Amino acid sequence: MKYVDEYRDGALARRLLAEIRRTTTRPWALMEICGGQTHTLVKQGIDEMLPDGVRLIHGPGCPVCVTPLEQVDKALAIAARPDVIFASYGDMLRVPGSTTDLLALKARGADVRIVYSPLDAVRLAVANPDRQVVFFAIGFETTAPANAMAVWEADRLGLPNFSVLVSHVLVPPAMTAILEAPANQVQAFLAAGHVCAVMGWTEYEPIAARYRVPIVVTGFEPLDLLEGILMAIRQLEEGRAEVENQYVRAVRREGNRAAQETISRVFEVGDRTWRGIGPIPASGYRLRPAFAPFDAERRFEVGEIRVNEHPVCIAGQILQGTKTPLECTAYGTLCTPRRPLGAPMVSAEGTCAAFHAAGRGLGAPARPLVELAAVPETALAAADGPGLAGALPGSSR
Numbered sequence: 001m002k003y004v005d006e007y008r009d010g011a012l013a014r015r016l017l018a019e020i021r022r023t024t025t026r027p028w029a030l031m032e033i034c035g036g037q038t039h040t041l042v043k044q045g046i047d048e049m050l051p052d053g054v055r056l057i058h059g060p061g062c063p064v065c066v067t068p069l070e071q072v073d074k075a076l077a078i079a080a081r082p083d084v085i086f087a088s089y090g091d092m093l094r095v096p097g098s099t100t101d102l103l104a105l106k107a108r109g110a111d112v113r114i115v116y117s118p119l120d121a122v123r124l125a126v127a128n129p130d131r132q133v134v135f136f137a138i139g140f141e142t143t144a145p146a147n148a149m150a151v152w153e154a155d156r157l158g159l160p161n162f163s164v165l166v167s168h169v170l171v172p173p174a175m176t177a178i179l180e181a182p183a184n185q186v187q188a189f190l191a192a193g194h195v196c197a198v199m200g201w202t203e204y205e206p207i208a209a210r211y212r213v214p215i216v217v218t219g220f221e222p223l224d225l226l227e228g229i230l231m232a233i234r235q236l237e238e239g240r241a242e243v244e245n246q247y248v249r250a251v252r253r254e255g256n257r258a259a260q261e262t263i264s265r266v267f268e269v270g271d272r273t274w275r276g277i278g279p280i281p282a283s284g285y286r287l288r289p290a291f292a293p294f295d296a297e298r299r300f301e302v303g304e305i306r307v308n309e310h311p312v313c314i315a316g317q318i319l320q321g322t323k324t325p326l327e328c329t330a331y332g333t334l335c336t337p338r339r340p341l342g343a344p345m346v347s348a349e350g351t352c353a354a355f356h357a358a359g360r361g362l363g364a365p366a367r368p369l370v371e372l373a374a375v376p377e378t379a380l381a382a383a384d385g386p387g388l389a390g391a392l393p394g395s396s397r
Ligand code: SF4
Pocket: 312, 313, 314, 315, 318, 325, 328, 329, 330, 331, 332, 335, 336, 340, 341, 342, 343, 344, 345, 352
């Protein structure tokens, strides 16, 4: 498949791994931001093939995982109303709230529907003028343009029965919070390529400069990640702290200006609470006052909801990268993808789900990238890999 197969090439992967080994002289700790990147790294076993001392810390970039429990409980309260059609992406349906989840609510008769686009929810509102249609607008900067467009379209159509429950979060404030945490161990970031496709990377430049931390905008395929790791380690070894772009086939420095304008017409930056992390100033989007009539929290007056996480769940430490799922006493026993206790086990991008899918700590055989699995350590160390920067298809830096 174009733009997929060439980024899973085993020979190039071996060369990149060998180059990473040649480049590394000291232990380093890198954080990949995005849960999609975590899944590729864990599924392919890339994190276990890196040189001793090079550690990947799995970051908070799973939108389902960081949607705060109180927002999930608000969604449940709104979805339970008989006059409401509650529309959501499918992966939010099994996220546990304080007492239940949207899927269980649906099984009990609530009108909860899976949609693939917020514009589908707008269409539902047009088709059901006697019902209130509420869309659960979650995600990072990646989903914000489409969600903003839905609100804009509902406003244009003058729809009185459409609203959004907003829980949008932003990457740069989370990176800053991680770097300022007393227990921080992150020395370099692999930034999420799709977020940067929308926002560009100018927001990351002051972070790299202020905290002396390399940031590499990175894609999601195995070779993207290996090259991103190599670029980050090169910077660390050379004492540089810059923003570099591995994902040149999709990301430009300024990002997608049209998408950014769509976001800023509808949303403004505000404080947000992150599940497992807590409040982070100016770390999310909220509707601008002009679009307040589309705010589901106001329309249904759900107000303040105080909640508690499951007592054994350490999702907060997982999301901040200070612990791995293997350090959770519930992992694989009390908490499984079929019966999740916390959001990181629910979402396709959650770190706990990624570990579970790869059989980590479950006695199951590892399932790394087939071509790499067959290569002995000595062959990796001896692989010939000069001039790898730019070797990947589409590279032009
Ligand atoms: S394994 Fe389950 S209980 Fe443990 S941190 Fe992950 S989601 Fe929470």
